Amino acid sequence: MDYPVQSKATHSAGHKTTLCIRIQKPMLDIKKIRKDFPQLKDDNYHYLDAAASSLTPMVVLDVVSDYYRNYRANVHRALFKEAVTATEKYEDVRKKIAEFIGAESQDEIIFTSGATESSNMLVRMLEESPNLSTWTSDVQVGGWNIVTTEMEHHSALVPLQQLAIRIGQELRYIPLERFGLDYSKAERLITEKTGLVSVILASNVTGTVNDVRRIADVAHKHGGTVLADVTAAVGHIPVDARELGVDALYFSGHKMMAPTGVGVLWVKRALLGKFQPSIFGGHMISSVSKEDAEWATIPKRFEAGTKNIGGVIGLGAAIDYIADIGIKQIHEHVSELTDYAIEKLEEIYGVRVLAEHDTGKNTGVVSFVCDFAHPHDVAEILARDRVAVRPGHHCAMPLHEALGVSATTRASFHVYNTKEDVTAFVEGVKKAKEIFK
């Protein structure tokens, strides 16, 4: 059995009530699930890098392959059978994503190449859409500030920073409080002068799931627009746009078992209707003359060029795969591994875990530093024993600065990981200690 049956009491009171049920009846057959992932055929290989990119199950690879082998055509317009099939499958995924994130309508779903493109597009559209009374038209004269958090991934942060520089406005940071956010400071930082608030749902370094709703409510009270980067959360916890109370959110497919190069931007219809497109080209127009162009309907006007059709179709299969296992079951399993990893790491003298310890609120990420070795050396020792972890700042340098370290080693889990993976990982850290002490 892959389930650690103890170790709950010290870390997460919230798990105690379900523990006895889990011992009697494991919800998931992880050994069976592992067979879905071709990269895991060797039991001595331990892939603990889901937060960078999750593995892709065979069912996803199969549907992508099916597209490339059997109905390889561009979507929309053409009348031949393969193009019709490709269009249907592509648009079906749009519906599926709308349901997956609780969007009002599939027209609110824009396919992108990933969270980075989504974030950049979103910021540009906010900046360049003159119909937004709370934003651009007033921003130069109204002195609207932008509020974000110290926890952001660079893909969310850098576009915001550049926006703040371009419009000459202040970018404020909600600080960390231990491994979460300081909500009382957030409430003071967000004021009637705040035009935009951007907050990460789950940290890709500490794993912490933030109370985005709380921040969104404060921002909305002051008339601000709220964006959420949910990339590290999708596939790990339920993500519902309405429950989060945000105006826009985005994520990549590749961290939720879909292929790389595909992502989603969701924008609430009321806001999306006011946006000017920020990327121009084919497909996004209704007509083009020598002088100007008119835009296609929403969401087409936001999808210039040929998108990653195979990737979108793969993303649809990934959503089905995750739904079949059950997102709550995935999170429960990952939480147990996270709990076990934190407990075992903290038994090693000289290791400091920089991760959310309440693992019910952690998306399966355990970052740590060792006083006996640099994160790169720890990761190198682990890599040589086929334990795949990641050293560095994980595209979150301000967060590392707030944590008081320049780099960490990060292990991150998904549903295909086992207690044996954690054991191999912890043994590797002990080995690093032996070598470098």
Added chain:
Amino acid sequence: MDSLYQEHILEHYRHPHNRGRMEDCDVKQKGTNISCGDDLVLYLKWGVDGKLSKIMFEGFGCAISQSGASMLTDKVKGMTKKAIAALAQKDMYELYGTEISPQREKCALLALNTLKEAIGA
């Protein structure tokens, strides 16, 4: 023992040579590997004979970058600017005496690249 972390590399990492600050240096040069968080400061002092009379380093980083600084500072003491400018990647790798993977190239070359910047090479 792992081949990358050979005893002489670990020895230089645990007990680095020429480590410390030099107040009366002629040149102070900072070098970093942003992505790794490796950090290095080199202090150089030239003799009247045009040779490097003293070199020290301070820094924080992985065993590869820090042991490299220790080994390189040993090697270049007494060398001329011209001789230092002629040092190449292979000379650095010879000091390690083991294969350096492309992923660790930046770590392994941090000291040499910083030194070359220090002499304007």
